[in-house]
Amino acid sequence: MSSEQSGTLKADAAPAARRPSELDAPMPTKRMLVNLGPSHPAMHGTTRAVVELDGEMLASCKLDIGFLHRGFEKSCENVTWTQCFPYTDRLNYVSSMMNNVGFALAVEKLCKLEVPERAQYLRVITSEIHRICDHLTMVGALGMELGAMTAFLYAIEARDLLWDRITELCGARVTSNYARIGGVSRDLPDGWVEKTVQTLDRAVALRDEIDGLLTRNRIFMDRTRNVAPVSRQDAIELGYTGPCLRASGEPYDVRKAAPYLVYDRLDFDIPVGSNGDNFDRYLIRIEEMKQSDKIVRQCFAQLAPGEIVVTDFRYTLPPKPLVYGTIEGVMAHFKLIMEGVQVPAGEAYSCTEAANGELGFYLVSDGSGRPYKLGLRAPVWPMLASLPWMLRGALLADLVPTFDSINMIGGEVEQ
Amino acid sequence: MAKDVIDALLARFPRIVTDAYQGPGGDDVVFVRKDQIVEVCRFLKDDPRMGFNMAPYITAVDYLGQEPRFEVVYNLYATALNHRVRLRVKVPEEDAVLASVTGLWRGADWFERYCYDMYGLRFTGHPDLRRLFMYDEFVGHPLRKDYPLRGRQPLIPEREMPEAFRGPGPAGRD
Amino acid sequence: MASELDSLPVIATRKDEAVGALQQMVSKGLGWARKYSLFQYPFVTACCAMEYMTVGASRYDLDRFGAALPRFSPRQADLLMVTGTVNIRQAPILRRVWESIAEPKWVVAFGVCASTGGFYDNYATLQGIDRVIPVDVYIPGCPPRPEQVLDGIILLQAKIQGQHHRLIERTALPIAGREPYER
Numbered sequence: 022m023s024s025e026q027s028g029t030l031k032a033d034a035a036p037a038a039r040r041p042s043e044l045d046a047p048m049p050t051k052r053m054l055v056n057l058g059p060s061h062p063a064m065h066g067t068t069r070a071v072v073e074l075d076g077e078m079l080a081s082c083k084l085d086i087g088f089l090h091r092g093f094e095k096s097c098e099n100v101t102w103t104q105c106f107p108y109t110d111r112l113n114y115v116s117s118m119m120n121n122v123g124f125a126l127a128v129e130k131l132c133k134l135e136v137p138e139r140a141q142y143l144r145v146i147t148s149e150i151h152r153i154c155d156h157l158t159m160v161g162a163l164g165m166e167l168g169a170m171t172a173f174l175y176a177i178e179a180r181d182l183l184w185d186r187i188t189e190l191c192g193a194r195v196t197s198n199y200a201r202i203g204g205v206s207r208d209l210p211d212g213w214v215e216k217t218v219q220t221l222d223r224a225v226a227l228r229d230e231i232d233g234l235l236t237r238n239r240i241f242m243d244r245t246r247n248v249a250p251v252s253r254q255d256a257i258e259l260g261y262t263g264p265c266l267r268a269s270g271e272p273y274d275v276r277k278a279a280p281y282l283v284y285d286r287l288d289f290d291i292p293v294g295s296n297g298d299n300f301d302r303y304l305i306r307i308e309e310m311k312q313s314d315k316i317v318r319q320c321f322a323q324l325a326p327g328e329i330v331v332t333d334f335r336y337t338l339p340p341k342p343l344v345y346g347t348i349e350g351v352m353a354h355f356k357l358i359m360e361g362v363q364v365p366a367g368e369a370y371s372c373t374e375a376a377n378g379e380l381g382f383y384l385v386s387d388g389s390g391r392p393y394k395l396g397l398r399a400p401v402w403p404m405l406a407s408l409p410w411m412l413r414g415a416l417l418a419d420l421v422p423t424f425d426s427i428n429m430i431g432g433e434v435e436q
Numbered sequence: 437m438a439k440d441v442i443d444a445l446l447a448r449f450p451r452i453v454t455d456a457y458q459g460p461g462g463d464d465v466v467f468v469r470k471d472q473i474v475e476v477c478r479f480l481k482d483d484p485r486m487g488f489n490m491a492p493y494i495t496a497v498d499y500l501g502q503e504p505r506f507e508v509v510y511n512l513y514a515t516a517l518n519h520r521v522r523l524r525v526k527v528p529e530e531d532a533v534l535a536s537v538t539g540l541w542r543g544a545d546w547f548e549r550y551c552y553d554m555y556g557l558r559f560t561g562h563p564d565l566r567r568l569f570m571y572d573e574f575v576g577h578p579l580r581k582d583y584p585l586r587g588r589q590p591l592i593p594e595r596e597m598p599e600a601f602r603g604p605g606p607a608g609r610d
Numbered sequence: 611m612a613s614e615l616d617s618l619p620v621i622a623t624r625k626d627e628a629v630g631a632l633q634q635m636v637s638k639g640l641g642w643a644r645k646y647s648l649f650q651y652p653f654v655t656a657c658c659a660m661e662y663m664t665v666g667a668s669r670y671d672l673d674r675f676g677a678a679l680p681r682f683s684p685r686q687a688d689l690l691m692v693t694g695t696v697n698i699r700q701a702p703i704l705r706r707v708w709e710s711i712a713e714p715k716w717v718v719a720f721g722v723c724a725s726t727g728g729f730y731d732n733y734a735t736l737q738g739i740d741r742v743i744p745v746d747v748y749i750p751g752c753p754p755r756p757e758q759v760l761d762g763i764i765l766l767q768a769k770i771q772g773q774h775h776r777l778i779e780r781t782a783l784p785i786a787g788r789e790p791y792e793r
Contacts, residue, residue: 060653060703061682067655067700087569088700089655091723092732094554095578099585099732107729114657114753130461158660177667195660195753257489257515260543271515278518369460370493370511370522381493383509396509398493406546432656435569570734571699578733587733592702594741 052080057420059088067431068405070420077416082409086435093436097395101361102128102202105392110196112397112433115158116151118144118187119375120433121200126281127371127382128202131364134336139327140204141282146320147199149313150187150217153224154180155376156306156313157231159428163303164235166422167244172231179227186217202362203337204330214321221314232307245299249411249423256297259410260403263378264305265427269297275374287319299419299426336362361390368394377401377428399433441486441521442466449476465522473510473525474535480512480521481540488512488521491537494547496527496555500581504528506557510537527557536562554579633776640775644688644714645767646676651687653707656694658721658753670756675763684710689766690743695723696736708743714775716746716766721753728752 058069067088073080093112097105109124110117122144129136136144161176184194189210191199199206235241251261256269266273274291276284292308294301330337334353343350366388372381381398404427412420442464445453452472459465468476480488493511506527513520527534536559538544548559549568556577559565567574573591576583654662665672672678681687684707696704708717719725719739725748727737739745746769749762 059700060707087567087571088703089695089697090569090699090734091656091695091697091730092578092734095585095734096730096732111657114660133460158663174668177663178669181664181667181669194755195657258542260490260492260541262492273515367460368465368509370463370509370520371461372492379492381511383493383495383511385497394497396493396495396497398495398511402546403543406543410542583733585732588698589733590698590701592705592742594701594736597737597741 050076055417059085067435068424068429072417072420074417077418079412079415079417079420082412082420084405084408086405089431089435091436093397094395098392101390102364102392103357103362105395106198106200107196110198112399112436113155113375113377113380113430114195114432115430116148116155116376117195117197118147118151118199119155119373119380121197122148122282123371123373123375123380124382125200125202126373127369127384128362128364130369130371131367131384131386132202132336132362133365134203134331134333136204136282137328137331138283139325140329142320142324143205143209143329144200145282145284145287146317146324147187147190147197147205149316149320150183151197152313152376153228153310154183155428156310157224157228159425160231160235160303160306163245163299163422163425164231164241166425167241169235169238169241172234175227175231175234179224182220182223182227186213186220189213189216201330201337203333204328208329214324218318218321221317225314228307228310236304236307242300244419244422245303245426247296248299248419249415249426251297251407251411253297259407261378261407262403263374263376263400264309265297265302265378265404267292268294268301268305270295275372275379279372281373283320283323286323287316289316289319299422302426363388363390364392372398375400377430378404380433397433397436399436401427401429401434405429405434439464441480441519444483444485445476445480445521448479452476459522463520463522465524468523468525470525470527470534473523474537474540476523477510477512477537477540487514487517489541490515491541491544491547494537494544494551496551496557498555498579498581506532506555508534508551508557532556533558533560535560538562553577556580636777637773637775638771640777641771641773644775645770648675648677648689648716648763648766649679649681649687650677650689650691651682651684651707651711652680652691652693653696653704654691654693655696655700656723658693658723661753661756661759662691662693662720665756665759670760672760672763675760675767677763684708685712687711688715690715690717691720692717692724692739693720695728695730696739697734698736699734701736701739701742704739705742714773716770717743718762718766719745719748720759720762722750723752725750 053074055072055074057072059067069085069088071083093108097108105124106121109120112120157176157180161173164172187197188194191197251269253270256266257271270293272291272293277291289312292305294305338357339350339353344354364386366386368385370381370383372379378400379398380400383396384392385394387393412423442456445466446456449472452469453466453476455467457465480486490513491510492513495509497507497509499505499507504526506529508525508527510523511520534557536548538548539561546568548562549565551557552559552565553567553570554577570578574589652662664670666678677689688711690708690711692704722728723730724739727735747762747766749758751758
């Protein structure tokens with residue numbers, strides 16, 4: 022609460038004769054400071070917003086982050102390159118696979134490694150499945166913020182179904198730890214492709230249900246349209262990427278602008294919005310889920326048997342018969358485990374299209390087994406930074422849905 | 437494509453932009469002198485042949501033991517022309533002050549605050565240079581190489597616990 | 611000087627015995643009531659929130675254990691679920707939330723970060739919330755599977771049933787701001 026409240030009474034005590042009638046009397050309001058968070062259940066993650074309220078309008082908003090800062094970069098600088106993968110899982114924990122793939126691609130850029138084709142397809146398949154999971158979470162949570170609990174339950178159900186398939190692949194539900202330097206950690210289990218196609222069909226049905234519940238819903242549209250609009254020029258200047266930038270009309274997608282893995286062989290579209298408001302950001306997500314679904318099915322059709330990791334034992338662990346049977350295998354295994362992958366000295370910036378935008382890793386290697394510097398460019402970082410600007414003149418009730426529409430994930434923004 | 441950018445930069449700022457090279461994967465990198473960074477950035481943003489209208493990532497690196505010690509890295513992207521360039525700016529420890537580029541790209545705001553919080557680099561002309569992740573009571577800058585990995589600075593008293601043995605840290609870093 | 615009374619067992623009067631039995635019945639009844647109506651305050655910070663959402667949603671359905679309804683004010687809750695990493699900046703807030711919860715209260719450390727700090731052994735992270743508040747049940751896992759969470763809730767229910775409950779608590783309540791372990 023503001024400390025200036027003592028002044029309220031004096032302003033109110035104007036002589037009654039000056040006013041034509043009691044009914045027309047203006048209601049004197051003072052601005053009120055409200056502290057939302059950091060442990061506010063409606064705030065995503067643990068962000069603190071100090072908002073100044075003029076009635077129900079936001080007069081100003083100030084963000085304070087860092088309540089989930091857990092030293093990602095410093096931790097990674099002290100472990101080997103391979104040991105960084107579990108840390109990258111926990112950046113964007115809704116779509117951990119994309120962080121794995123982004124980091125693996127960055128290290129491979131430094132090592133100048135070419136990944137086998139099957140591994141590239143597996144990376145794309147798992148990334149796109151996780152993109153669907155991420156968008157489902159965002160859409161479900163946005164519905165929940167606006168009172169549509171049903172959509173949330175459907176979204177979680179669809180996400181759980183997809184996570185079951187991910188579990189069969191890598192053993193973990195949320196934190197996948199699947200990609201490796203030079204490939205992926207294990208091949209598909211038997212019958213996984215057919216099962217995943219069935220799961221995708223069910224997820225599509227649930228997604229269409231959510232789509233039907235929300236997209237033409239009067240309440241939902243009224244609450245999201247023309248809320249926090251961002252123009253194309255502003256979005257570029259503020260450094261937006263991903264669905265938020267595309268909702269403003271700029272068709273920038275790393276998958277098309279600088280194709281990595283096998284995205285140049287796949288046929289998919291980049292949905293683009295026009296208004297850049299919350300409703301467009303929601304629609305982009307719904308449309309991207311359809312595109313991701315299409316990509317996964319195409320990958321299944323093109324997937325051919327083959328190697329899943331490079332056979333260069335400077336980067337990947339040799340197979341166990343070699344380790345137990347030959348001295349070279351033992352040596353390679355020992356050196357990889359004890360010293361880590363020896364990444365050549367140099368620096369590189371690699372970016373991939375994660376669920377919320379451009380996920381960049383700026384790596385500096387001094388030629389040893391550990392990263393010298395691992396800089397993370399979190400996709401939501403610029404969006405969150407500009408949230409006070411986005412919310413100028415908005416209602417207090419729109420703060421939380423806008424928070425959701427940029428899909429702020431504490432793990433990656435606050436590292 | 438991006439070769440033109442490097443050529444134009446070298447021609448326009450002969451003694452300020454130096455040591456252009458191609459990094460792994462064909463990234464174009466140049467070194468820029470610290471005092472002219474805003475001029476170089478303004479040229480890159482405003483010149484229609486450059487068109488770098490987005491600054492997706494700005495970060496800093498601490499090369500402890502080298503002279504100059506710090507480095508600020510600007511990753512720039514042009515949406516219309518679809519090319520990238522990376523500017524590396526060496527910053528000495530005794531004069532760790534740069535001009536801010538928030539006037540050119542508003543998105544640079546929190547990246548510069550990050551550099552201030554984690555490395556202690558100051559940016560003149562930044563609208564709101566505060567710590568980003570750490571709290572105000574925190575002393576030091578955690579991502580500097582001479583800051584210990586486990587240098588915790590608790591805000592409230594914590595219960596004493598026997599320290600579990602977790603193995604030695606890497607030599608010289610912990 | 612030791613008298614022979616010291617070595618004799620203390621003989622309870624009939625009144626004491628009767629009150630004790632009644633108190634036990636009351637305690638059992640209160641424990642039964644309390645263990646099936648856990649109102650939780652989700653102190654949700656990080657990755658474990660994803661599993662927390664799943665546990666609350668329809669497939670795993672925490673409601674079957676009477677613990678599904680989150681209260682978004684600590685004053686209405688009696689179970690503090692610390693879900694995710696708590697860093698040093700967050701620790702005073704966690705402590706304050708814990709102090710705001712009325713007695714009786716229980717704390718669940720959800721996930722390995724809340725329990726021990728996990729693999730974030732660095733300058734920013736609190737090495738387990740038990741350094742600032744007492745914890746009743748630790749649920750390991752990074753993040754724990756939903757089944758593990760349900761198991762943790764069942765463990766907590768068994769613990770609550772076994773605790774001693776009174777209708778009127780006559781012991782001194784802890785004072786806010788004091789060391790939580792010295793009550």
